[in-house]
Structures are given as C-alpha cells and as structure tokens.
Amino acid sequence: MIVRIDSLTFRYPNGTTALDGVSFSVEAGERVAILGANGAGKSTLARHLVGIERPASGTIEIDGRRTDGLGIAELARTVGFVFQNPDDQLHAASVVKEVGFGPRNLRFPPARRTELVESALRRTGLTELRDTHPHHLSLGERKRVALASVLAMDTPVVVLDEPTTGQDHASVVLLGNLVDDLATDGRTVLAITHDMDFCAEHFDRVIVLENGGISWDGPVAHWLAQVADMAGQTLELPQMTRLGRRLGWAGPVSTVAGFLERLASEADPAPVPSTAP
Amino acid sequence: MNAVRDTAHATGASGIHRLNPLTKLAFAVTVTVCAFAVVDYRWPLLLFGILLLPAAIGAGVLRRFLLMLTTFWVPVAVVLFVVQGFFLPGAHDVIAQLGPLKLKSEGVSFALLTALHILVLMSGFFLLLLTTHAGAFMSALSERKVSPSLIYIVSAALQIVPALSRRATRILHAQQARGQVIHGLRGRARALVPLMGPLILGAFTDVGERAAAMETRGFGATRHPTSLTAVPDSGVQRCLRAAMMLCAVAAVTVNVWGVVR
Amino acid sequence: MIEVKGFSFTYPTGSRPALSDVDFEVEPRELCAVVGGGGAGKSTLAGVVSGTVPHLTGGTAQGTVRVNGRDLDDTPLSGLVGEVGLVMQNPFNQISGARFSVREEIAFGLENLGVPRDEMAARVDLVLDDLGLTGVRDRSPYELSGGQQQLLAIGSVLVMRPTVMVLDEPTSQLDAAGNALVFEALGTLKEQGVTVLLIEHRMERLAHAADRVLVLDRGAIVAKGTPGEVLADERLEEWGVAPLRYTVAARRAAGRGLWPARKPLPVTLDAAAAGFGETVDHLDRGDWR
Numbered sequence: 156m157i158v159r160i161d162s163l164t165f166r167y168p169n170g171t172t173a174l175d176g177v178s179f180s181v182e183a184g185e186r187v188a189i190l191g192a193n194g195a196g197k198s199t200l201a202r203h204l205v206g207i208e209r210p211a212s213g214t215i216e217i218d219g220r221r222t223d224g225l226g227i228a229e230l231a232r233t234v235g236f237v238f239q240n241p242d243d244q245l246h247a248a249s250v251v252k253e254v255g256f257g258p259r260n261l262r263f264p265p266a267r268r269t270e271l272v273e274s275a276l277r278r279t280g281l282t283e284l285r286d287t288h289p290h291h292l293s294l295g296e297r298k299r300v301a302l303a304s305v306l307a308m309d310t311p312v313v314v315l316d317e318p319t320t321g322q323d324h325a326s327v328v329l330l331g332n333l334v335d336d337l338a339t340d341g342r343t344v345l346a347i348t349h350d351m352d353f354c355a356e357h358f359d360r361v362i363v364l365e366n367g368g369i370s371w372d373g374p375v376a377h378w379l380a381q382v383a384d385m386a387g388q389t390l391e392l393p394q395m396t397r398l399g400r401r402l403g404w405a406g407p408v409s410t411v412a413g414f415l416e417r418l419a420s421e422a423d424p425a426p427v428p429s430t431a432p
Numbered sequence: 433m434n435a436v437r438d439t440a441h442a443t444g445a446s447g448i449h450r451l452n453p454l455t456k457l458a459f460a461v462t463v464t465v466c467a468f469a470v471v472d473y474r475w476p477l478l479l480f481g482i483l484l485l486p487a488a489i490g491a492g493v494l495r496r497f498l499l500m501l502t503t504f505w506v507p508v509a510v511v512l513f514v515v516q517g518f519f520l521p522g523a524h525d526v527i528a529q530l531g532p533l534k535l536k537s538e539g540v541s542f543a544l545l546t547a548l549h550i551l552v553l554m555s556g557f558f559l560l561l562l563t564t565h566a567g568a569f570m571s572a573l574s575e576r577k578v579s580p581s582l583i584y585i586v587s588a589a590l591q592i593v594p595a596l597s598r599r600a601t602r603i604l605h606a607q608q609a610r611g612q613v614i615h616g617l618r619g620r621a622r623a624l625v626p627l628m629g630p631l632i633l634g635a636f637t638d639v640g641e642r643a644a645a646m647e648t649r650g651f652g653a654t655r656h657p658t659s660l661t662a663v664p665d666s667g668v669q670r671c672l673r674a675a676m677m678l679c680a681v682a683a684v685t686v687n688v689w690g691v692v693r
Numbered sequence: 694m695i696e697v698k699g700f701s702f703t704y705p706t707g708s709r710p711a712l713s714d715v716d717f718e719v720e721p722r723e724l725c726a727v728v729g730g731g732g733a734g735k736s737t738l739a740g741v742v743s744g745t746v747p748h749l750t751g752g753t754a755q756g757t758v759r760v761n762g763r764d765l766d767d768t769p770l771s772g773l774v775g776e777v778g779l780v781m782q783n784p785f786n787q788i789s790g791a792r793f794s795v796r797e798e799i800a801f802g803l804e805n806l807g808v809p810r811d812e813m814a815a816r817v818d819l820v821l822d823d824l825g826l827t828g829v830r831d832r833s834p835y836e837l838s839g840g841q842q843q844l845l846a847i848g849s850v851l852v853m854r855p856t857v858m859v860l861d862e863p864t865s866q867l868d869a870a871g872n873a874l875v876f877e878a879l880g881t882l883k884e885q886g887v888t889v890l891l892i893e894h895r896m897e898r899l900a901h902a903a904d905r906v907l908v909l910d911r912g913a914i915v916a917k918g919t920p921g922e923v924l925a926d927e928r929l930e931e932w933g934v935a936p937l938r939y940t941v942a943a944r945r946a947a948g949r950g951l952w953p954a955r956k957p958l959p960v961t962l963d964a965a966a967a968g969f970g971e972t973v974d975h976l977d978r979g980d981w982r
Contacts, residue, residue: 193840193868207605227608236609239839242637243599244606246629256626260611290633294782295731304610320865321782323730323894324935349868352938391869394897394938394962401966402973411942418951418969421976567793588790595790595835641786644745649789649849650774650805658807660800660814 156216157183157312157343158204163213165199173199175367176213183311184341186334188354188375191364197347200364201314204345205236218311232261235310239317241301245289250281250300253289257308275307278336280329295326302330313337315346319353331357355379355393355409379407444563448491452665453560453569454576455673460556462676467552469683473541476548484555493562500558501551509547516543566590571659580657596635603630694888695719695742695857700756702737702747711737713912714756719905721856724879724889726899726920729909730933735892736782738909739861742890743779744770760857775806778855780863784842787849788834795837795845796821796830802853820848823881825874839866847875857888865894876902896937900924900960908932925958939965946972 158181165174173196181187191197202208203215206227215222218233235257238244247253254275258268276282279299284292289300298321305313315334319327327350334344334357348354354361354375361378363371371378379396392400399408399417408414443449448456463483467476488497520539528535570583607626608614614623695718702712711734719725727735740746747754748770758765760777781787792798799820803813821827824844829837834845843866850858860879864872876898879889893899899906899920906923908916910932916923923929927944929936939959946952951972959965 193838193866193871205605205609207609226613227605228611228613231609231611234609236606238602238606238609240602242634243602243630244610244626246607246626246633256607256612257610260613293732308611317866321862321894323933324930325730325933327935395942397962398939398942398965398969401962402969411938411945414942415945415949415951418946418972419949421973422951565793567797570791570793584789584791587793591793591833591835592790595785598835638786640749641781641783642790644740644749645779645781645787646789647749647770648743648745648774648777648779649802649853650771651789651791651801653771653774653805654807656807657804658810658813659804660797660810660817662810 156180157218158345159216160203161214161216163200163203163215164211165196165203165208166211173367174203174210177364177367177369178213179362179369179372181343181345183343184338185360186338186344186358187346187360187362188358189345189347189362189364190349190351190354195364196367197364198316201236201316201345201347204230204312204314205234206230228260231257231308231310233310234312234314235305235308236314237302237305237316237318239320241289241294241297244301244304245297248288249286250289250292250303251276251285253300254281254304254307257304261308263309271307271309275303278306278333279303280325295322298322299326299329302333306333310342312343312345315344315348317347317349319348319350327353334358351391351393352395355396375409376407379409443565444492446491446563448487448559449563450664451563452663452669453564453572454665455669456560456564458673458676460553460560462680463556464549464553465680466683467549469687471545473545473548476545476552479552480548480555484552484559487559488555488562491559491563493559496562497555497558500562501554505547505551505554508550509543512543512547512550513540516540516546568661568663571661572663574657574659575663580652584651596631599634600627600631603627694721694759694761695725695890696757696759697742698757698759700741700754700758702741702754703752704737705751707752710912711752712741715909715912715914717907717914717917719888719890721886721888722883723904724883724891724902726903726906727890727892727909728894728896728899728906728923728934732911733909733933734912735909736861737912739779739781739859739890739892741765742857743777743859744768744773745779775802775853776855777857777859778850778853780847780850780858780860782861782865784839784846784866787846788842793833794831795826795834798834798845799826799849799852802849806853816852816854820852823851823874823878824848825871840868840871843867844871844874847878851878851882855887857890858882859890861892862894863891864898872898894935896924896935896960897962900937908934921957921960921964924960943968 160180161178163174163177164172166172177200189197189200199208203210204217206222206225217230222230245253247256251272255268255272258271263271276285279302281299281303284296289297292300302318318330322330331353334346337344346358358375360373361371361375362369363378371381379392382392393409395411395414396407396409399414404417408417463479467479488494517535517539518533520536520542523536523538525537526534527537527540566587570587573583574580604614604627607623612623612626613619697715697717700712700715701710703710715738727738729735737746740750741758742760744765746752760773788798789801792801796817799817800813803816821830824847826841826844826848829841834842837845843863847863864875867875879891879902882889891903903920905917906920907914908923915932916926924937925940937960939962943952943958943965953968953971956968959968
C-alpha cells in the first residue's frame with residue numbers, strides 16, 4: 156500500500172468539520188479520481204497527503220511511513236502535488252530552471268537531475284519552450300510547467316488538483332496520456348477533478364466525497380453503473396454513459412471506444428434482445 | 433493576530449454596536465485627547481476605569497478587548513518601562529540597581545504616564561474596531577462625502593493585505609511541496625526568491641486586472657455614489673459628537689494655556 | 694449589439710498580432726460563443742468588446758469595434774459603464790476589495806452609479822437568489838471558495854443589467870450545479886434582449902446554449918456558424934478545440950457504416966441518441982444496409 160488513510164478527521168479553525176472519518180488505501184500504480192461537489196472536502200483531503208494540513212485525528216501513512224512527524228519538504232520526496240494555480244509557484248527565469256527547482260531541493264546528483272528534468276519537459280511537451288520565461292507563457296502552458304516541475308521530482312505518488320481546468324484540448328490529451336504512462340511506470344496518481352469524461356477515460360477507481368465523508372469508493376465502471384440511473388445534479392456523467400443510458404443499454408459504457416464496441420456487438424448477427432427506446 | 437483579523441466583520445447587537453461609527457470615532461479621539469491633556473497618571477487610569485472598560489463590558493467584547501490589549505499594549509508598556517526607567521536622560525533619583533543599570537524614579541513615572549496614555553488611545557480605537565463592521569464605517573465616511581479613493585485605499589488595505597498574506601502562505605506551501613526547506617537562517621534566506629517572485633509578479637498582474645474591473649464597474653463614475661448599507665444616526669448622536677468635539681478642544685486649550693502660564 | 698469589422702490588434706510587447714482581421718456581429722438576444730486553443734486570442738477579444746483593450750492595455754489597433762452603435766475608439770471606458778458588463782477569467786481580481794460582504798460587493802457597481810438604496814437592495818437580493826448566493830450574503834468575498842467567487846463576479850456584473858455581456862470562462866471552477874445556475878441566468882438575459890459573448894471550454898454546454906460559435910486560431914477567426922456546423926467540423930482538433938464525444942463516436946461509427954447516412958454528425962445528447970437509436974432499430978430489424 157503506497158497510501159493508507161485511517162479515520163481521518165479534520166476541522167477548520169472555525170470549528171466546521173471538513174473531513175469526517177475518511178479511510179481508504181491506494182496501491183502503487185493505481186489511478187484514483189477524487190470526485191465531489193464544491194466544498195465536499197476534496198482539496199482538504201489532498202492537502203493532507205502533502206502535509207499542508209494536519210489531521211485532528213486519524214492517521215496517514217505514505218509508503219509505509221506515518222506522516223505525523225514529517226514536514227512538507229520531507230514528504231515531497233514521496234508525494235508530488237500539482238497545485239491548481241501555477242502562478243503560486245512559478246518564480247524562475249526559465250522553464251528549465253523552474254522544472255529543476257524540485258530535483259535541486261531534493262539533492263539528486265547532477266546527472267540524475269538533468270535526466271529527470273529532460274524527461275519531464277519531454278513528457279509535458281515543453282522541450283521547445285525550455286528557455287522561455289514562464290511569465291511569457293499562456294495559462295495552459297504555465298499549468299504544464301507546474302506539472303513538469305512536480306514530475307521531475309520522481310515521486311512515487313503524484314496528486315493533481317483540477318488538472319484539466321483552464322486547459323485547452325491539446326493539453327488535456329497530453330495530460331490524459333501522462334496519467335496513463337505514470338501508472339504504467341508503477342507511479343500512483345490521485346486527481347481531484349470535475350471533468351467526468353477525463354475521469355472515465357483515464358482512471359481506474361473513483362472516491363466520491365460528500366459532506367466530508369466517502370460516499371463511494373470503487374472501480375469507475377461500478378460507480379457509473381450505480382449512479383447511471385440517478386439524475387446526477389452535482390456530478391455530470393460522462394457523455395457516453397448518458398448516451399448509453401438514453402439507448403436503454405443495460406450496464407454503463409463510459410468511453411467512445413467502449414461505446415463503439417458495444418454498438419458493434421449489437422450489429423453482430425447473434426440474437427440481441429430488443430433494447431431500443 | 434487572529435484577534436485582529438476578524439475585526440473587519442464585527443457583528444453584535446449591543447447598543448454600542450448600533451451606534452454610528454463616527455460617534456465611536458469621535459469618542460476614541462476625544463478620550464485620547466483628554467487623556468493626554470492632564471499630566472497625572474491617575475487621570476488616564478480613571479478614563480480607562482470609568483469609560484473604556486465598562487464600554488467593552490457593555491458591548492460584550494471584553495474578552496477580545498483584553499486579548500488585543502495584551503497583544504499590543506503590554507509589549508509597548510514593557511519596552512517603555514525598561515527604556516525610560518533605566519535610560520531617561522537627566523534622571524537622578526535611583527530607586528533600584530541591577531548590576532550596572534540604575535532604575536530611576538523619574539523614568540518610571542514618565543513610563544507609567546506614557547503607557548497609560550497609550551492604553552487609553554489603544555482602548556478607544558480597539559473598541560471602535562471591535563464593535564464596528566468595516567463596511568458600515570466606510571459607508572459612514574462616504575455619507576460624509578469623504579473621497580471615494582481615500583475610502584478605497586483604506587478598505588483595500590484592510591482586505592487585500594490579508595488576502596496577500598494568504599497567497600504568501602499558499603506560495604510557501606507550494607515551494608515546500610517541491611522540497612524546499614525553510615528552516616534556519618540560510619533556509620529562510622534561500623526561500624525568499626521563490627516566495628517573493630510569484631507574490632510580486634502576481635500582485636502586478638492583479639493590479640492591472642483589478643483596475644480594469646473597477647473601471648467597468650463604474651468606480652469614480654459619479655461624484656455622488658449611494659451606499660447599500662444604511663448607517664444609523666440620530667439627533668442625540670449628532671449632539672453627542674458635537675459635545676465630545678467641544679470637550680476635546682477644551683482639553684487641548686486648558687493644556688496649552690496651562691503650559692503657557 | 695456587437696459589430697467588429699476588420700479588427701487587428703498587437704500588444705505593446707507583442708511580436709505578432711493577438712488578433713488579426715477579426716470580423717463578426719452579435720445581435721441582441723443572441724449568445725455567441727468563442728472557442729479556441731490556449732493563446733488563440735480569446736481573452737483579448739473579450740477585452741476588445743468590453744472596451745478595456747486597447748484603452749487600458751495600450752498597443753496598436755486597426756479596424757472598428759461598435760457596441761450598441763457606438764464606436765469604441767471614441768468612447769471612453771466610463772461611457773460604457775452599466776451598458777457593457779465584463780466577467781473576467783480570474784474572479785479574485787474582479788472583487789473590488791472595497792466592500793466587506795458579498796451583498797455589498799454585488800452592490801458596489803450600483804453604488805458607483807448612484808442608484809437609490811431601495812432599488813439597489815431589491816436588485817442585489819434578486820441576483821443573490823438567482824445565483825444561489827443568499828446563504829453567504831454576509832460573508833467576506835475573500836472567504837468564499839473559488840467557485841463561489843466566480844458566482845459573485847458574475848452577480849456583480851449581472852446586477853448592473855448591462856445590455857451587452859462579455860464572459861471569459863466564467864464557470865471554470867464551478868461544479869455541475871453552479872454551472873447550471875449560470876447558464877440558466879444567461880438564458881434569462883438573452884430573453885431580456887441582452888447580447889452575450891461567451892468564452893467557454895465546455896463544449897457540451899455551448900452546444901445547447903450558443904446560437905452561434907466562433908473559432909479563433911492564432912488570432913484569426915477560422916470558422917463561424919451554428920454549434921451544429923462548427924462543433925462537428927473535422928478540423929476542430931487542429932484548431933485546438935476538444936470535439937464532443939458524441940461527434941467523435943458518430944464519426945467513427947459512420948466509418949463502419951453504423952451512423953445514418955443522411956444525418957449530420959451530432960453535437961448534443963439528443964441528436965446522438967436519435968441517430969444511434971435509428972442505427973440500433975435497423976440492426977434489430979435486420980434491415981441495415
């Protein structure tokens with residue numbers, strides 16, 4: 156277990172409970188989407204993983220170590236956190252220096268550092284912009300710089316806070332591929348997101364937060380099957396899930412590929428029960 | 433600092449809360465001027481005891497009132513006693529000796545008087561802060577035709593400075609999450625650029641955008657802006673303010689006359 | 694009414710034009726959406742139509758921009774207050790900092806225009822209710838979440854009842870419920886005769902709400918038309934815009950003969966369900982092809 160959270164409870168200074176007895180574990184290489192309405196406690200939960208918030212009660216274990224005594228900078232070796240607003244962190248005079256900031260802090264040897272920085276730039280499509288001042292980039296590009304600067308720290312866990320917000324199409328495609336690649340490399344990805352299509356296409360598991368507690372935890376497909384019949388107001392289901400439902404199909408589809416496969420099986424001459432609306 | 437941070441949104445139902453902010457401002461000014469007018473340490477003490485402390489109790493803000501005094505007045509008083517008690521120039525009357533340092537009575541009485549003056553000044557303004565919603569205060573000023581730009585500078589300082597400090601915290605967290613250690617002197621010095629860079633750059637973009645937003649929302653469009661919040665006022669309060677102002681002028685006159693004679 | 698003719702613009706520090714030879718019109722009661730990749734010039738266009746660019750930014754401009762018949766070149770920004778509303782990308786910078794509660798913040802623009810107190814209070818409360826902000830009306834604007842700040846920024850412009858409304862990604866931090874409220878409010882505005890220009894990334898919302906869509910690519914308009922025409926265009930991805938999954942699925946299905954030949958590619962759930970429903974019906978009856 157790379158992440159293990161047990162009965163995590165957290166209150167704001169004003170006494171409101173933000174998280175109430177949250178427990179879950181994540182294995183290495185899992186892609187977990189954290190969903191929930193605004194104010195459900197998603198960001199607060201994520202901030203605990205990097206030690207910015209400290210639980211009122213309960214424990215957090217990352218890579219076998221309790222996080223209680225560890226500072227944010229120490230936790231940075233295991234958990235990389237990509238914040239929502241890149242402008243809260245970009246300070247260096249060039250993209251390559253910005254991306255090198257984390258590896259330098261973590262005191263990787265120079266050769267390893269170069270390797271990590273180059274690989275992060277390549278994976279985020281920033282190689283050509285390496286000498287540009289981050290201030291001269293568009294918001295989408297700055298978000299990619301922030302992402303690269305965390306990737307370069309080579310942490311076993313990567314946490315993304317609303318990665319697709321404000322991103323154009325090309326960046327979202329790149330981001331999706333990146334999430335898949337990280338998981339293939341055995342790194343764990345946790346992402347807070349509102350983007351249900353992104354979630355359906357690139358994640359294995361969803362954790363849904365509601366009023367500070369977990370209301371669902373399990374495989375994406377099971378969750379979609381469970382909620383497909385409810386008129387979701389706060390969470391918009393993936394486009395293909397809604398289409399499948401309108402066609403009266405039993406069981407959810409969530410991606411274009413899944414939908415076409417299902418459609419092709421309908422075209423199969425084998426007897427198909429009439430399911431048209 | 434938390435005691436101070438929430439004062440912009442003071443809410444309460446006491447009679448003091450409901451007073452016109454200008455009445456409370458006039459009170460704070462008058463009581464301060466009066467305290468400074470008489471050179472006797474019992475006089476500010478009396479003002480504190482019969483006016484300010486009961487007012488804090490009456491408004492139901494005693495706990496926070498005392499907390500703010502402890503935070504701000506106590507350190508000032510301590511410094512005053514040490515500096516004036518030991519080092520007041522021209523003082524001779526030694527009442528105690530601590531190694532090479534001599535505590536002198538003239539210094540102690542000077543420190544006592546000054547500390548009590550400051551106690552009255554701080555109490556008056558803390559009372560105003562603790563019982564006045566900043567919005568109501570600004571509305572009261574704008575009804576008095578105080579320049580909107582001046583009011584804006586004051587209210588923006590009250591709000592945007594805390595917002596900046598929250599942003600600084602976010603930046604620090606973001607940099608620490610990238611492995612930056614900010615312990616010790618060297619760590620802190622090294623953390624300065626990654627903190628100030630985004631903070632200043634961000635502030636510059638923010639100012640430009642905010643100016644555009646303010647302009648599209650008509651800031652400065654008319655000489656006679658209205659205000660959503662009605663600020664309660666009454667004939668009695670107007671008379672009271674006039675009386676307090678007279679009082680303050682009288683105190684100053686008596687004081688100056690006394691000195692001149 | 695927005696009329697932009699042959700408009701080009703370069704920022705003072707820009708090496709290439711942020712907008713080049715842009716031409717379009719938006720009528721009252723019309724919601725025109727602007728889509729495009731990062732750096733395509735969408736926010737600049739929002740600034741141009743609301744009068745902040747080039748008045749506040751400087752830079753060189755050619756061509757004309759007319760709003761409600763007035764040439765913005767000769768109209769000072771103060772002359773547009775209350776007539777043109779601008780909701781910017783970052784709600785934090787739209788909050789004045791001059792007011793201490795959500796309710797006062799929404800009133801700020803009306804106060805500046807000298808609207809009488811009773812009328813002001815009624816208009817403010819209506820907007821609070823429309824945007825679901827009544828519960829936080831007495832809170833400090835700075836204590837709100839990003840999503841709530843976006844609603845506040847929209848409310849503070851809505852309350853001024855502009856006849857032209859320009860919104861730059863106004864719902865990026867909002868969940869589905871907040872999004873629904875905003876689009877409902879935009880629908881009401883349209884009915885009231887307001888001209889709306891909306892920059893938005895979420896194509897499914899646009900497919901329903903927009904009357905027309907403009908695609909910007911590197912500062913130039915490369916396509917304009919109804920959502921059905923523009924969002925189903927196969928060059929959409931080249932222009933940096935995400936196609937809807939409905940369109941992608943239908944295009945791929947069509948390649949295998951599984952989309953009704955006469956039907957245009959769908960950009961809404963309804964159109965997709967109708968088309969694929971037909972496919973499934975035919976498959977069931979076995980009379981496909």
